[in-house]
Amino acid sequence: MPPYDPSTFPPFAVTVDLVVLTVRRHALCALVVRRGETPFQGRWALPGGFVRADEDLGAAAARELVEETGLCAQDPAAPAVGNGAHLEQLATYGDPARDPRMRVVSVAHLALAPDLPAPRAGGDANSARWAPVEDLLPEGGYAPDGEHRAPLAFDHAKILADGVERARSKIEYSSLATAFCPPAFTVGELRRVYEAVWGVVLDPRNFHRKVTGTPGFLVPTGGTTTRQGGRPAQLFRSGTATVLNPPMLRPEV
Amino acid sequence: MPPYDPSTFPPFAVTVDLVVLTVRRHALCALVVRRGETPFQGRWALPGGFVRADEDLGAAAARELVEETGLCAQDPAAPAVGNGAHLEQLATYGDPARDPRMRVVSVAHLALAPDLPAPRAGGDANSARWAPVEDLLPEGGYAPDGEHRAPLAFDHAKILADGVERARSKIEYSSLATAFCPPAFTVGELRRVYEAVWGVVLDPRNFHRKVTGTPGFLVPTGGTTTRQGGRPAQLFRSGTATVLNPPMLRPEV
DNA sequence: ATAATAGTGTCTGTTAGACACTATGCT
DNA sequence: AGCATAGTGTCTAACAGACACTATTAT
Incomplete structure (x- = not known):
């Protein structure tokens, strides 16, 4: 190991990329923005940007989340406010060749949000949309005929796949699925979140018994709704x- | 979002830090090295170092692991060889104040190894040792009398705590506990790994039934041993x- | 013999999964 | 009425936890 010499470290750029997931119309969707510059001009990419000189990684991710969606990162300690979203660090990607221009290390974060009206397409951001992850990540890779290549820029298909897998496994043993729901929700709505994220069909009766039988998991608000018919x-x-x-x-x- | 301008990114140093865990004498232990320079001179720290200019993050972690322990990072695809260790990315730490000298983003990795003879104390590395994580991370923080402060430099106590928690939860639902065992091991040895990592006592008979009854989890080699008496x-x-x-x-x- | 660990068998309470059935709204 | 979703009850097979018991070595 060479002696520690702070003056000779190799310089890196550090960015945050965001995997923002939501459930829309029974499908797990991710937020993607269209790139306006080379490389990958015109291709879809995950939202993200540089970490500022005196900014923590989580703060950079929260800032990007607000800029792209208007969502506030939800402090787990605070009670649920209007449009808070779950935000956690996902993984870091630093292949020397992942950006052709320079050495960029990207700290990816995962955000889970309830269904939102629409992405903020205007402003200085390029056009943004919610895309079903199924369309962004075709099963088993891409056909070798070159017709359908990975639609995402850089290594963002890998980052998105890791984020989706994290969400899929984490709702198994945590109450994280409620992050996809509005502040007040029904058991059926929560079940449809699980069904959309996992791509399965669950028995409504057993699901009801499971989630209502777990102490402290769900708290009744007292109200009712018929918005699902x-x-x-x-x-x-x-x-x-x-x-x-x-x-x-x-x-x- | 400011326009993407590669020429004006803030410069960062990127390092890898290693949480190397093993089980020694019924205790979960971590590899720590003594710092020879300021800051935190003389204090214990996790092994680590700079990522080189053209080196992937995982490669940097594997290189540090070899330099510090002689262990080879085990490619999950390859069959188990002599002294291979499990290596995976843990999390990334980038608080602007975590290193008083400059802005350093550290990509922490988690390595799990079987019991080794002894750390390589010689060479250019400072003295190294296996320390029980219980000693490095006293329960519930530290007494406010200032007598026993966190013995680890920088934010390494937090990184170690995250690594230990990752290991503790991951052996629940994966075969990762075998990474703490030699290539051939007994059911009792595997059980003692669980007991050391979790700090609990498990019923030997139920444990045996559980692990031998899970198809594909354990493969008998045909041999036997009496090394446990x-x-x-x-x-x-x-x-x-x-x-x-x-x-x-x-x-x- | 005694002690240690390895390994098998049995019992019981809990739970997941399957599914019958009732409740209450809307069209 | 007919249909949608909500919610409860029942049955069964599987499994975790507790523990009795046997097997095989070393001292």
């Missing part, structure tokens, strides 16, 4: 129990 | 099943 359903908010034990079992695929 | 025990090696479903349940603490 059918019999009025109780409204709940996320409880204090942040870990789900025993976990929700993901059915075999 | 008592009746000769079958030797196993890690099987192809990398995920444990249903998971091993960590008893309440």
Whole structure:
């Protein structure tokens, strides 16, 4: 190991990239923005940007999240406010060749948000949209005929895949699925989140018994709603129990 | 969002820090090295170093692991060779104040190794040792009397705590605990790994039934050993099943 | 013999999964 | 009425946890 010499470190650029997931129309969707410059001009990419000189990594991710979506990163300690979103660090990507212009290390973050009206397409950001992750990440890679290449720039397909996998596994044993729901939601709405994220169909009755039988997981608000049709359903908010034990079992695929 | 201008990015130093864990004498231990320079001169720290200009993050972590321990990072695809260790990315730490000299972003990695003879104390590295994580991370923080401060430099106590928590939770649902074992091991040895990592006592009979009843988890080598005393025990090696479903349940603490 | 560990068998309480059935709204 | 969704009850197979018991070595 060479002696520690702060004056001779190789310089890196450090960025944050965001995997922002939501559930729209029964599908897991990710926020993507169209690139206006080379490389990958015109291609879709994950939102992100440089970390500022005196900014923590999480603060940079929260700032980008506000700039791109208007969402506030939700402090886990604070009670649920209007448009708060779950934000956590995902992983760091630093292949020397991942950006052709220079050495960039990107600290990817994962954000989970309830269904939003529409991405902020205007302003200085390029056009943005919610895209089903199924369209961005075709199963088993891409056909070798070159017709459908990965639509995402840089290594963002890998980052997105890692983020989706993190979300899929984390809702098994935590109350994180409620981050996809509005502040008050029904058991059926929460079940449809699981179904969309996992791509499965769950038994409504067993699901109901499981989530309502876990102490501290769901707290009834007292209200009801018929926004899903059918019999009025109780409204709940996320409880204090942040870990789900025993976990929700993901059915075999 | 400012326009993308590669020529004006703030410069960062990027390092890798290693949380190297092993099980020694029924205790979960971490590798620490004594710092020879300021800041934190004389204090213990996690091993680590700068990422080189054309080096991937995982490669830098593997290089540091070899330099500090002689362990080879185990490619998950390759069959188990002599002294391979599990290596995975843990998390990235980039608080602007975490290093008083300059802006350093550290990509921490987690390595799990079988019990080794001794750390390589000689060479250009400072003195190194295996320390029980219990000594490095006293429960519930440190007494406010200032007598026992965190013995680790920088934010390494936080990094170590995150690594230990990752290891503790990951052995629940994966075959990762075998990374703490030699290539061939007994069921009892594997159980003692769980007991050391979790700090609990497990029922030997239920544990045996659980791990031998999970298809693909353990593969008998045919040999036996009496190195633990008592009746000769079958030797196993890690099987192809990398995920444990249903998971091993960590008893309440 | 005694002690140590390895390994198998049995019982019980809990739970996941399957599914019948009732409740309550809307069109 | 018919249909949608909400919510409860029941049955069964699987499994975790507790623990009795046997097997095989070393001292």
